[in-house]
Amino acid sequence: MQTFRSRLSIAVAGASALALAAVTGCAPDPAPAPAPLPIYGKFDPTQTRTLEGVVTKLDWRNPHAHIFMNVVSDGEIENWAVELESPSELHLSGWNGESLVPGDHIVIEGPLARNGSRQIFGHSVRRDGSSEQLFVLNPDLPLRSSESRPAPRWPDGHVALGATPDDTREGYWGYPSETALVEDGVDVSMNVYGQLADIDDASRVAPMQPWALALYEHRQERFLQDDPMFLNCKPPGGPRQYQSRLGLQLVEDLERQRVFVLLGSGNHNYRIIYLDGREPVGQVGGDDDNPLYYGRSVGGWEGDSLVARTVGFNEDFWFTNGGLPHTSQLALTEKFTRVDFDTLRYEVTIDDPGAYTRPWSASWELSWVDGTELPAHICQENRP
Secondary structure, three states, X not given: OXXXXXXXXXXXXHHHXXXXXXXXXXXXXXXXXXXXXXXXXXXXXXXXXXXXXXXXXXXXXXXXXXXXXXXXEOOEEEEEEEEOOOHHHHHHOOOOOOOOOOOOEEEEEEEEEOOOOOEEEOOEEEEOOOOOOOOOOOOOOOOOOOOOOOOOEOOOOOEOOOXXXXXXXXXXXXXXXXXXXXXXXOOOOEOOOOOEOOHHHHHHHOOEOHHHHHHHHHHHHOOOOXXXXXXXXXOXXXXXXXXXXXXXXXXXXXXOOEEEEEEXXXXXXXXXXXXXOOOOOOOOOOOOOOOEOOOEEEEEEEOOEEEEEEEOEOOOOOOOOOXXXXXXXXXXXXXXXXXXXXXXXXXXXXXXXXXXXXXXXXXXEEEEEEOOOOOOOOOOOOOO
């Protein structure tokens, strides 16, 4: 397991590589990142089926694990692909690549693929003759101390946003209380992927301009199947990086006045929030002012809260689960407050005059997962 110091040294080394790229004029592209699969974009909930057969292979790779099984139909053997959740998510719930093995007899229930191929989503997976459900995600929050613990602090008195060098245990922020952007004070129903229960609620989610509302409704009506994270493993820029249960670490580099945001849901992508008073502009000979997936972030401390302003986004990704649009005019003001040892409050104000009629805000909380290294999720494009 990597310690806090080794994690920080890796991040600092990565930042040095970016500086070298600026000198050589070869700024690296960000690594692609996975996202929760909008399953009803691929699978039709109105067309369900029960399959019985024999496991031939368990493909335990991201972005989604698959069981391959032989099914006898009209005297012929058909090979089916059963799609599951991400192995990274399943691992957090205690499952692994040996939870099923070739030769196991299983029963599958779930929705069929919209394109008519032999694919099904495994809403229910069990061994033949058993009632135990396999590959079920555990929705429970990590165990917390029975007593409220104060937020840790650095020697200079400011709140530590993550682990400190004196900590003997690793940890990360995960299990967000919200997984899609909705304006604070608005109550609409949507699932974990940001799919609205009622499309008529679309105009209430955020103060969108007419074109942005039309695009949002189109994405929703297509069950989020155009999500560039799902199609092309694009990075989770904007608030979306805080909407994954796989979480993140906030690593403070006090000497160089910067904070690394290390992602569990983004192929170990990271972004840097600079606290040294610089402007959010690109590096001459490096990325210049090219728009980025994570933008450029600068900030400072306001009491016990870190406030960051981020600009310079491109338009090649969805900045939230659910498909709310954004433009290159997007500017984010993010506020990170460690309320206590186990709770991080994230508040964001979205200011995008290209897509919205006014600035608006959203907020949620993340929970500290103690004693565990940040999950590693690599998008390996293994979809049948």
